[in-house]
Amino acid sequence: MIVGYVAGKSPLHQAHPFTALALAATVVVLAFALPAPQGPAALAVALAALALLARLPRVLLTALGFSLPFWFFLGVIHGLIGETPLRALTVGAQITAMLTAFLLVLATVHPARLVDALLQRGVPFSLAYLLSATLQAVPRLRRQAADIVEAQRCRGLRVRGSVWRRTRAVVPLAIPLVLGALGEVDERAMALDARGAAAPAHRTALEPPPDSTAQRVVRWLLAAAAVGVIVWRVLA
Amino acid sequence: MSVRLAGVSFRYPGSDTDALHEVSVTLRPGEVTLVTGRLGAGCSTLLLVIAGLAPHITGGSRSGEVTTLDRDPATRDGRKALAGRVGLLLPTPWTQLSGMSFTVEEEVAFGPANLGWRRARIAGAVDEAMQRFGVAHLARRDPRTLSGGELQRVMFAGVLAMEPEVLLLDEPALELDPAGAQGVYELLPVVAQERTVLLASTDLDRAAAAAHRALLLDRGSLVADGTVAEVLGNDGAVATGCSTTVAEIARAVGLTPGYPLSVADAVRRFTR
Numbered sequence A: 001m002i003v004g005y006v007a008g009k010s011p012l013h014q015a016h017p018f019t020a021l022a023l024a025a026t027v028v029v030l031a032f033a034l035p036a037p038q039g040p041a042a043l044a045v046a047l048a049a050l051a052l053l054a055r056l057p058r059v060l061l062t063a064l065g066f067s068l069p070f071w072f073f074l075g076v077i078h079g080l081i082g083e084t085p086l087r088a089l090t091v092g093a094q095i096t097a098m099l100t101a102f103l104l105v106l107a108t109v110h111p112a113r114l115v116d117a118l119l120q121r122g123v124p125f126s127l128a129y130l131l132s133a134t135l136q137a138v139p140r141l142r143r144q145a146a147d148i149v150e151a152q153r154c155r156g157l158r159v160r161g162s163v164w165r166r167t168r169a170v171v172p173l174a175i176p177l178v179l180g181a182l183g184e185v186d187e188r189a190m191a192l193d194a195r196g197a198a199a200p201a202h203r204t205a206l207e208p209p210p211d212s213t214a215q216r217v218v219r220w221l222l223a224a225a226a227v228g229v230i231v232w233r234v235l236a
Numbered sequence B: 001m002s003v004r005l006a007g008v009s010f011r012y013p014g015s016d017t018d019a020l021h022e023v024s025v026t027l028r029p030g031e032v033t034l035v036t037g038r039l040g041a042g043c044s045t046l047l048l049v050i051a052g053l054a055p056h057i058t059g060g061s062r063s064g065e066v067t068t069l070d071r072d073p074a075t076r077d078g079r080k081a082l083a084g085r086v087g088l089l090l091p092t093p094w095t096q097l098s099g100m101s102f103t104v105e106e107e108v109a110f111g112p113a114n115l116g117w118r119r120a121r122i123a124g125a126v127d128e129a130m131q132r133f134g135v136a137h138l139a140r141r142d143p144r145t146l147s148g149g150e151l152q153r154v155m156f157a158g159v160l161a162m163e164p165e166v167l168l169l170d171e172p173a174l175e176l177d178p179a180g181a182q183g184v185y186e187l188l189p190v191v192a193q194e195r196t197v198l199l200a201s202t203d204l205d206r207a208a209a210a211a212h213r214a215l216l217l218d219r220g221s222l223v224a225d226g227t228v229a230e231v232l233g234n235d236g237a238v239a240t241g242c243s244t245t246v247a248e249i250a251r252a253v254g255l256t257p258g259y260p261l262s263v264a265d266a267v268r269r270f271t272r
Helices: A017-033 A038-053 A057-081 A084-108 A109-120 A125-154 A163-194 A213-235 B041-050 B076-082 B102-116 B120-134 B148-160 B178-192 B204-210 B228-232 B236-240 B247-252 B263-272
Strands: B003-011 B020-027 B033-038 B060-068 B086-089 B166-170 B196-200 B213-218 B221-225
Touching: A017 A038, A017 A084, A017 A109, A017 A213, A038 A057, A038 A084, A038 A163, A057 B148, A057 B236, A109 A125, A109 B166, A125 A213, A125 B102, A163 B060, A163 B086, B003 B041, B020 B060, B033 B041, B033 B178, B033 B204, B041 B060, B041 B086, B041 B166, B041 B196, B086 B148, B102 B120, B102 B148, B102 B213, B148 B178, B148 B204, B166 B178, B204 B228, B213 B228, B221 B236, B228 B236, B236 B247, B247 B263
Parallel strands: B033 B196, B033 B213, B086 B166, B166 B196
Antiparallel strands: B003 B020, B003 B060, B213 B221
C-alpha cells in the first residue's frame, strides 16, 4: 500500500509539482463531466496506464484496494437492489479515477519541492507547510499505527481472527494513536517554532523545481481540456 | 549578559502550583550552565520560558521579568526578533522532525532556510554543522530511517546550523549511546566559546564535566547557583541524588562535603 512519496525518475516525478496538481484537478473535473459510463471508465484505465508507466504499480493496487469496498456497495445498491448497474459502473469508475490521480500525486510530488514551488509563487510558508504536512500525515500515522499494533500485540491483544475480534481490537489501537498524535502537538509546535518556522523572513526555497515552457503548456492543455469538456457537455 | 530572569514564576494551565517560582538568574556567553534537579524541578520549563515557548505554545501564566538577548521572548515583537537567535533542542528527536525532509541534509537546512538565508550560506552552515556532529556521512539518508541516537545528532546539527546566540539543550544525549553522549558533552565547551549554553540534564556524570557553572532547582525554586563543584559537591545535592556517582560514593564512605565529582577529582583529593 502506498500513500506517500516514492522516489523515482518517471516523467511524473520530473514534472513540476503544479503540473501534477493540475493533472489531479483535471481528473476530478473530467470524471464528472465526461459522458458516463464510458468517460469515467476510460479515465480510470488511462490513469492505471499512467501509474504503470511511472513504474508505480503499487499505487494502482492501493487505489484499487481503497475502491473495492465502494465497488462492492455500489454493486449491491445499484446492481442488485436498484437494477441500475451502469450507475454503479459510473460512480465506481469516478471514485477509482480520482483515487488513482490523488495517490499518483502523493507518490510523485516531493513535499519539500511542492513547498519550494509554492514559496516561489509568494505563498506564505505557514500555508505551504500545512499543505506539505497534510500530504505526509497519512504515512506518518500509518507508521505510528503499526508501532501501536506491535506494542499492543506484545501485551496480548489479538488483532486477527473473526470480524468481531478485529472490531473489538480497534479501540485499544485507535485511542493510543489519537492521544499520541494530540500529545505530540505541543512538542512539534515548540520544535518548529524554535527552528524558525514562525520567523518573519520569507523562507528560502532550497531546491526550487525547474518550470519549463513545456510544463506550462501541459498545464494550460489540462486546464483547456477541463474547460473544453464542460463547455461541450453544456452545449450538448 | 545574554539571558536575565528576575523573580520569574510560571504556572502551567490547570495547575495549582508554580512550575517555576521566583527564579532570578543571569546567564553569560562563553560558558556552559548546567541546570538540574529532581523530576518536576522545573528545568525544562526554565528553558521554555527563556525561549518564549512558555507560555506562547504551552499556555499558562508567567510573572517576573525575562530578558533574552535584550528582548522579552513572551511578546510578539520579542519572538520575531529572537527567531533563529535562540536554539532549542528537545529530548525526543522524532517529534522535532520538520516533516518535510527526505534527506538529513534537508532536515539540517530546515532552520536556516526558515531564516531566509541565501542558499550558499545555508549550504556552508549545514556542511559545518553536519561535520561537527559526525553526521556528514548520513547526508543523503532519509531521517525517518535513522536510529534515535543518529537522529538526535542530526537535530542538534539542525539547531546549531542556525548559528544561535543562545543554545538551550534539554537532555541532549538521552537517545545516545555512551560514546555518542560523551562526544556531545565534550563538544559543549567548544560550542559555548561563541554563545550562551544552558544545559538541562540529569546525566550528571557527563554533564558535570562539560559545564562551567551549575544551577540546582527544587520544585521550581532555585536553591543553588555556583560553580559545578560548589553546587553538585554540596551535601544536599548529593543526598537528593542530584550529583555524580563519584560524589555519592564519596558521601557513602563518609567523606566531608565538597565531595569529588569525578574519578580525577577523587584522585587529586586523596593524593593531596
